[in-house]
Amino acid sequence: MSCCPQPLIFLLLAAAAAPRRPCGPLGLSRDTVLGRPGANITLRCWDEAPGNVTVSWRAEERGRSQRLPAGNALPLHRLRHEDAGTYSCFVGSQRLRSLRLLVQEPPETPRVSCYRRSHDHDVLCEWPLWAKPSPGTRAMLWVKQRFTAENATEQRCRFFSKAQKFVCRVKVPRGADDTKPFLVSTCVSNGAGGAAGEDKIITLNGVLRPDPPLNVTVTALEKAPQRLRVNWSYPSSWDHRFYWLRFQVRYRPEPAQTFSEVDQVTTTWLDIHDAWRGLRHVVQVRAQEEFGHGAWSEWSREAVGAPWTDPKDLASEMGFFSSQFPMEDGTYGLTLPPELFAEDGADGTGGPIMEASARSTASPYPFLVAGGSLLLGIALCIGIVLRYRQLWQMGGWQGAKPEGEGQHVLVPLGPPRPPLSDTPLLSLPRSPAPGGLHVTSLDYFFSGQ
Template sequence: MARPPGPLLLLLLFLLLLLLLTAAVAPGRPCGPAGLSRDTVLGRPGANVTLTCRDEGLANVTVSWQMEERGAGGGPSRRLAEGNALLLRRLRYEDSGRYGCYVGGRLLRSLRLLVEEPPETPRVSCYRRSPDKDVLCEWPLRVKPSPGTRAMLWVKRRFTAENATEQRCRYFSKARKFVCRVKVPPGADTESLVVSTCVNNGAGGSAGEDRIITLSSVLKPDPPINVTVQALEKAPQRLRVNWSYPSSWDPRFYWLRFQVRYRPEPAQTFTEVDQVMTPWLDIRDALRGTRHVVQVRAQEEFGHGAWSEWSQEVVGTPWTDPWDLTSEMGPFSSQFPMDDDGTYGVTLPPELFWEDAADGAGGAVVKASARSVASPYAFLVAGGSLLLGIALFVAIMVRYRQTWRTGGQRGAKPEGEGQHVLVPLGPPSPPLSDTPLLSPPSPPDPGGLHVTNLDYFFSGQ
């Protein structure tokens, strides 16, 4: 039976593993100040510095100072103060250059002044615009670096003993940041990479923290472009949003998914729509007649990496019915029905009434036109009600007229007449009276109003 390893052996194995991990993560590149020659004097911006010609003063000799070159561009010499020591106050980057002390035109000593301050510690972030592009690592700066500042980047595979590749970084003055282009090693699409940075100059050096990245984790597309918002005809609550893939992403081989957010003005809260796979979207809950602010962003279709930045804001307003003139009605406008088909919308300008108003003949017209006119549908309802009322009145008048006529005929009959009793139909019998009680029936008139037999109901029986 095998014995378990002792504590000493376990400790040695742990130390060996820790050493291997440290060697695999750290590229092992030093990051210190750039080497300075012995005749170089370093000064900080805003500080004072003294340049000395000789360690021991020269007696009875006039020492003069001249600046032989200014910065990297060089320039003509110019005479400065006299004396064994030269004091320069409140240094600037422009004071960098070579200074010489002369005695009788003979150069005794030449010193190089370098005005720099230690660089800022880089805080690196890496991203990749598409799967077929290189990785870019960058970091911003608070102040402009000195002219002698250099930035380097090292990349190597994690957990391997291969040497790191060194690449130079470039400073962009407008964006005020360093940018480094990382060349991806062949076959490293699924492996982890260790990225190290270093910034140094004559005043010192500063190393950033190592970043462990994968190519899928740093994927970050550019924002969508050509974002537009259009209104859809006869859809007062819909908006059509269209956009295009960014130029850095090739949709023939890789796709993006999108997220759209929108808000009505002046609200500050956005409504977001996720999982949009097409370069367009229909918004179906827009507010009628209200401007909406819309933005779009993109991500790799399977969710690898980060979302892009939001696109620039675009605005759009849903479709509005052109016949809805409620908001357009104002003073001196009237609307009249023109045809029987229900077409309206004639507006009379006020200039038609000014001339009549000047001679006093049209004052009432101007006053009436200044009032808002009711809707044409109100006139239709009022007219229908009036016609119905007239029809009822005519029917009542016809009924009472017949009643009055029947009453007049009863008053003209001789006494004793009219006391007849209706009997059922039977064999013919002698007539009870020469004057018939009921009028002879007339042929029915389809659609007519029969009121001739109403005298029976008003006979008082």
């Protein structure tokens, strides 16, 4: 039969046989009386008092003295925490007995959580309380390596009234193994009883939980209406010269309640590419150890920012509103322009409102296109006129020049002319009609001479 090594068996048996540390009520002295809030108790000076003796009582707490009803037995009803103190009985001026009254409830069972803010910090174990503990309540924490018979180190825990929780600090020796398991035990006790927390097994890597990132800012990127730049910095408790963090960013547009998240961010900035135009966005960042050890930090404080908006678009949107009229609550708000509340025109068609709407929605681009088209048409017409003018001049020149000079002859539309040999080069001058110009003289003007 196979068997485990003897040293390992010894360690397992020692850990299993080690008795659980007792966690009971604090020891009370003989002259201490315990009462719970709301209960009724009776304090006695003597077990059997003489019949002819008058016993008086006096309550002393915080330097104050208060006379109480006389008698050997002092009944106290519906105890409160304020009733705790020292009660003394007297016969005349002689003090016979002093009793210490404690008004306490058994402590709450601790539910401990441990964390370490960075690799070079101690481990903090804490647990919250529903109610303030009774005076004299004591909380203790013990830490020892698992599967060893070594004595546990004992730590006294402090109560922080503002945070309403107990906090214990576990010293981590330099060079400690971050993967070695430790066993953590807790006990809270007072005069009314004791409560032990559940034992926890932790490792130094497993309890890493950084503080939230700091200085989270959201800025707009110029000419990018759907982008936001988020910047933040490492928490002051984390030394990023030796150890790094990875981050998670979440954001949402107002007033939406659902966040979008971006994981595995290793830088201290992020560009959001799907922001909503013109809306404010709420952004938060949290951190974790770069290799995923431990837990995520709490979310940082909310930072708010809106994407870049074109000033022209903003001016055109604000141009439809006026802030000259106060609201019902006394503040000045945005109101519609007075033109929209004017009565219809004389013809009943509502002309002024329609004209104002047309002016406000007219775009300059159709006018630019129409103007460009008109200029292009005019330039085309001028080109055609100049081209045909040259052709007309060339046609007149060919009618007066002889053949063989490299000119292209225009095809006549009328009946053919007689041969050049039968046509004189120059027409005989004739007396022009009064007030006119002879037609045959036009060849001279088109000849270019």
